[in-house]
Amino acid sequence: MTDDQSTLPFDTTGIVPPSAVEHAPVTAAPAVAELPRIRWAGIVWGALLAAVAAVALVFAVVPDRRADVRALLLDLDPSTLNPGAVVGYVILAVGVALLLIGGAAVARRATSRG
Template structure:
């Protein structure tokens, strides 16, 4: 015979069948009490002051007011540089060259397809050509189409760079 010293768990929700869980009998948070907030200790041991040599700061006064306020900055203070002028925006709206180039390519493809599909003789010739392609011919068409896509992408990048 074994000595069973286990006790049932209390304060937890239990599910049986299709019933609702039983509510907790003890208040939430009693299982894991929290410690009171403690402030972080000072790491350097020197309180922060703007004139402290261990904590150099940048003065917040404009350069003209700083020159009239004192002739020499405080020891350990850093001199702030005047910010550079913001870049001048372009005069007109930005031209989206990739959209223009791809639009022209799609218009050329649509024009070519209309020219082929518009005439029954051209349509029959295109059908015969596609039906007689060998696997090597399909690979060649794929490589040429991929090269055309890369060429168009390169042209769009060149046009964008030239516009800058």
Template sequence: MSTDDYTAPPAPTVALEPPAAATATVDPSPAAAMAAASAPAPARTRWAAIIWGTLFAVIAGNAIFLLADDARREGIAGWMLDLTPMTVTSFALLVAGGLVLLLGAIGLIRRVQRRAASRTP
């Protein structure tokens, strides 16, 4: 059998007229209004994930920068050995305060998103 004997199937036809559903008028019934109102809302941007991802990326970038060079690594080791208990406590409180600030900002963004979603018809 050669390729000359092969006949291709006919090409699919395309309808030139719009389907009947596209030309139908809008149904003013309450059921149609309820169906239109229950349509899914568009996806929200997850700002908390963006903020946390950015924070972790910054921490990872700083860690890679600081640990990639022997001189910087030795400098950090010397600095950590010279820390006093009061300094460690101060840094721990600073980190805890930063996390509280970050969580508060994420909460505010979430409240704004929910308020905007509730106002959208």
């Protein structure tokens, strides 16, 4: 095969050589770069998860506490669980979630104004 024979049929009519392309004018960068946004929800939820992990670590490391948690988990029985307690735990969990969301919103608003 010679150099003037192409291996694939290729139409070169719409190809523009790189020297013929017009480039956009270069503009100067802004004098002051904006600081990145602080993700307060991530900070608040991360702090909550770190606190839960610390409490779990304390329960896992101390043998007396580990035995207490084991006994508590073995004594759980759905027939002895009061429906009012379940409703109370759900309300408590929703309240904690709302408190964290509100705290993150307050922190975000405080930093956006200040």
